[in-house]
Amino acid sequence: MATGDTEARIAAINAALPDADERTRAFLDALANDAVKATEHAAYVMDGDGAQAHDPVTGAPVALPVDAEDVINNNALRAVLDTARAALQLRSSDEAARAAAADALMKDPAEARLPLIEQALAQEQSSRVRARLELARATTLLASPDAAHRLQAAQLLQQARDPDIKLLLNEQLGREDDPKVKAAIAAAIAHIDAGLAWGERLGVLFTGLSLGSILLLAALGLAITYGLMGVINMAHGELIMVGAYATYVVQALFQRYLPAGAFDWYLVAAVPIAFGAAALVGAVLERGVIRFLYGRPLETLLATWGISLMLIQAVRSLFGAQNVGVENPAWMSGGWQALPNLMLPYNRLVIIAFAAAVLAGVAFLIARTRLGLFVRGVTQNRAMAACMGVNTARTDTYAFALGSGIAGLAGCALSQVGNVGPDLGQSYIVDSFMVVVLGGVGQLAGTVVAALGLGLANKLLEGWAGAVLAKIAVLVFIIVFIQKRPQGLFALKGREA
Known part of the structure; x- marks a missing residue:
């Protein structure tokens, strides 16, 4: 999550989410706050004013190597970090926090987060949050490389009445190659427009x-x-x-x-x-x-x-x-x-x-x-x-x-x-x-x-x-x-x- 090119780091962040614990959450916070330094083989979380550091896995204090450099996050990584931190709120005891996490996942879909959403759906008791999670799952499937998944997502999203979902569908319509999926997305947009008209x-x-x-x-x-x-x-x-x-x-x-x-x-x-x-x-x-x-x-x-x-x-x-x-x-x-x-x-x-x-x-x-x-x-x-x-x-x-x-x-x-x-x-x-x-x-x-x-x-x-x-x-x-x-x-x- 701290070293490598942008795509590899994003993939690592998404892979860590389904089984994330408190140390993972703390490390994501540190990354988002630019409090992480790294060498080629290890990452270190800076404490306080940066004079001390600790190991993100064990939490033990460590000496910072001389060759450790600041971890730089570009805009794409910052957006993924913000969404990942919000997604971890799916396990919160606060219903409003879980609904906000579902909305964050819905606005920034990535198929790698699908296991996290499925896991949250299996445990969710609130009907309001479940509805938001279902939409988040459908928007995540919309970003799938599998045409069948995209078709299923377009059909599920027809009943949505959300301007953000309409924006996602419009973006997908512009890059969609499969004619069947394209027709389903166009139909979903028409349904959403009719619902939003009122x-x-x-x-x-x-x-x-x-x-x-x-x-x-x-x-x-x-x-x-x-x-x-x-x-x-x-x-x-x-x-x-x-x-x-x-x-x-x-x-x-x-x-x-x-x-x-x-x-x-x-x-x-x-x-x-x-x-x-x-x-x-x-x-x-x-x-x-x-x-x-x-x-x-x-x-x-x-x-x-x-x-x-x-x-x-x-x-x-x-x-x-x-x-x-x-x-x-x-x-x-x-x-x-x-x-x-x-x-x-x-x-x-x-x-x-x-x-x-x-x-x-x-x-x-x-x-x-x-x-x-x-x-x-x-x-x-x-x-x-x-x-x-x-x-x-x-x-x-x-x-x-x-x-x-x-x-x-x-x-x-x-x-x-x-x-x-x-x-x-x-x-x-x-x-x-x-x-x-x-x-x-x-x-x-x-x-x-x-x-x-x-x-x-x-x-x-x-x-x-x-x-x-x-x-x-x-x-x-x-x-x-x-x-x-x-x-x-x-x-x-x-x-x-």
């Missing part, structure tokens, strides 16, 4: 739902400030940015002042802080500027656009022009392997659930609370609400702060899936207005349908026409739709209109 379709639907939930979070606050109050707030994107930077600040405080174990809960603390920070900025904006411009939409557009530029510059001055890093907590890292070619990231799943929770909270607040009653009353008939004793100025401030706070929640969520920088809000302001206008001004149900519909439409069209053309197609559709139905998907009816 994973790809569901993946597109999930990414569309994920994008739709992000658009929903970004547009919900605007559905209040623009949909209910009629204010064209061009600083809405910057309020999203405020929420994202508030999340970044909370993360930094947790990292600096709290124990390491508390970091996983920083996002929970960041949610109310992001809401409060954006709501405070929104309240100041409403009391300082917006309340003087009600009923003058073009002037609110210009004023809030100027404020958006001021907020961007303020963030650049405080945090710098570069993006800042916001990390996912451990419980939002990784994903759920729903299908062999479909991984659902935990951060996206959490954001979808978070968007649903925020939507439910806003719907309850608007429909069932005293503040919601006042907001609806002031929106529908400001003069009558004032005559009934409603403080309309205070209600305007509360409503605008609520819409701004929801934008801050959107920023908190967006910090977990993308970059946080001064221009974060610019990416969502146009999409947010499109969602609100398409859904119907003042209609929460319309906002939900429009956000999810636009998210799914974007992702479905991207696979067909590319990202840029998909965006253009969606924009053209909205323009045509609004021309035909200016009130949007869900129009106000009766006296409310």
Whole structure:
């Protein structure tokens, strides 16, 4: 395993695997870690700093010969060593380790390892690991010089639903000479493609739902400030940015002042802080500027656009022009392997659930609370609400702060899936207005349908026409739709209109 040409060393490593003991395992580790020296007839494992050595067979300390040289491993040998070390995990008591070992053998098949796989199959009790070992055995037979074995492997692999196996079959198809085996491999690839197609379709639907939930979070606050109050707030994107930077600040405080174990809960603390920070900025904006411009939409557009530029510059001055890093907590890292070619990231799943929770909270607040009653009353008939004793100025401030706070929640969520920088809000302001206008001004149900519909439409069209053309197609559709139905998907009816 230490001397000779590459092919001879690989053959020796594979031959040692079926009967490998702890000393073999230790020697493979030493080879992989470049801790082996060798002469023409013997190998030596270096201890610690390399001043001492021991015999890999007996474990006894030995004097290192003067002519001993470092054992050099090329890339091919390193790949074989990694697979061999993983394969030895087939004897582990941990089911997950055995499954990972089977996967390693499946991705790097070699017929010399077939006895090891057969031995593991005879002893394996877990049905999940047995299924992975069966696939590893079939991919190993696919590399056999015997055409009958390759034919058997191609037939066994037809039922696989794994992109890695499809890659192996494609590689074998390119070098296969036997026409019968070639036809069987082509049929197996076609079967795998048919099985993987559902994973790809569901993946597109999930990414569309994920994008739709992000658009929903970004547009919900605007559905209040623009949909209910009629204010064209061009600083809405910057309020999203405020929420994202508030999340970044909370993360930094947790990292600096709290124990390491508390970091996983920083996002929970960041949610109310992001809401409060954006709501405070929104309240100041409403009391300082917006309340003087009600009923003058073009002037609110210009004023809030100027404020958006001021907020961007303020963030650049405080945090710098570069993006800042916001990390996912451990419980939002990784994903759920729903299908062999479909991984659902935990951060996206959490954001979808978070968007649903925020939507439910806003719907309850608007429909069932005293503040919601006042907001609806002031929106529908400001003069009558004032005559009934409603403080309309205070209600305007509360409503605008609520819409701004929801934008801050959107920023908190967006910090977990993308970059946080001064221009974060610019990416969502146009999409947010499109969602609100398409859904119907003042209609929460319309906002939900429009956000999810636009998210799914974007992702479905991207696979067909590319990202840029998909965006253009969606924009053209909205323009045509609004021309035909200016009130949007869900129009106000009766006296409310």
